Amino acid sequence: MAKTPLFIAFEGIDGSGKSTQAKLLAAQFQREGFPIYETFEPTKSDIGTIIRHILQGKRQADERTIAALFAADRLDHILNADNGILKQLELGLHVISDRYYFSSYAYHSVHMDMDWVIQTNAQSANSLRPHATIYIDVHPQTCMERIRQNRDSTELYETLDNLNRVRDNYEQAFLTLENVENVIRIDGNRSVEVVAADVWHAVQNLLK
Ligand code: ADP
Numbered sequence: 001m002a003k004t005p006l007f008i009a010f011e012g013i014d015g016s017g018k019s020t021q022a023k024l025l026a027a028q029f030q031r032e033g034f035p036i037y038e039t040f041e042p043t044k045s046d047i048g049t050i051i052r053h054i055l056q057g058k059r060q061a062d063e064r065t066i067a068a069l070f071a072a073d074r075l076d077h078i079l080n081a082d083n084g085i086l087k088q089l090e091l092g093l094h095v096i097s098d099r100y101y102f103s104s105y106a107y108h109s110v111h112m113d114m115d116w117v118i119q120t121n122a123q124s125a126n127s128l129r130p131h132a133t134i135y136i137d138v139h140p141q142t143c144m145e146r147i148r149q150n151r152d153s154t155e156l157y158e159t160l161d162n163l164n165r166v167r168d169n170y171e172q173a174f175l176t177l178e179n180v181e182n183v184i185r186i187d188g189n190r191s192v193e194v195v196a197a198d199v200w201h202a203v204q205n206l207l208k
């Protein structure tokens, strides 16, 4: 068993199946008897709620404002004294988050310099770097089909053109930060079960 609790972040473009995999990994942890805290971004906080409204088109904001809101939401996600991720780790729980700062690097650098986005999230990266970022890589066309099949409406960033750009940005961010981040890449174009088995195999190595 790992000596210190793990913090694992799932990443991928919309429709990649990362929420499905985050939940399956949490269930696997529970079956193995590991205490676990599941969380996600944008969060349920007041800031996260404003972000959701923007994503759903209920209110408008400049892309720079959106990027800053995500950075603020993330800091509260990490540092909140009652239920923040650092608090959960301190209590001895493993933490799995559906999205973390690589989402900001990938989504907001469609609209601005990636360096700016990385700098804006520096307090988060300095406070808490994931033991592993699990990147579920899926063709954008497949993601769009999954989104259309399973939902009546789409959100702000869910177009094929944008998802192609976001995917390229993930690649660029992984390359830029390869010396400081532990990124585990998983081919998410396969069945849910096969992907989950690969995720669990990778995580078992972290638990050793
Ligand atoms: P994300 O969190 O990346 O947007 P979800 O986990 O919500 O993705 O999955 C998006 C949709 O695709 C859901 O309806 C889900 O059931 C389906 N899905 C997830 N993983 C797969 C997979 N490996 N193959 C086919 N469909 C999948």
Ligand code: TYD
Pocket: 013, 014, 015, 016, 019, 041, 042, 055, 070, 098, 099, 100, 101, 103, 104, 105, 107, 108, 155, 157, 158
């Ligand atoms: P999410 O609810 O995970 O959407 P999905 O399950 O469809 O992948 O994330 C909502 C949207 O927020 C998604 O389009 C990605 C975007 N996002 C950012 O633009 N920046 C961020 O920092 C984060 C965490 C998410």
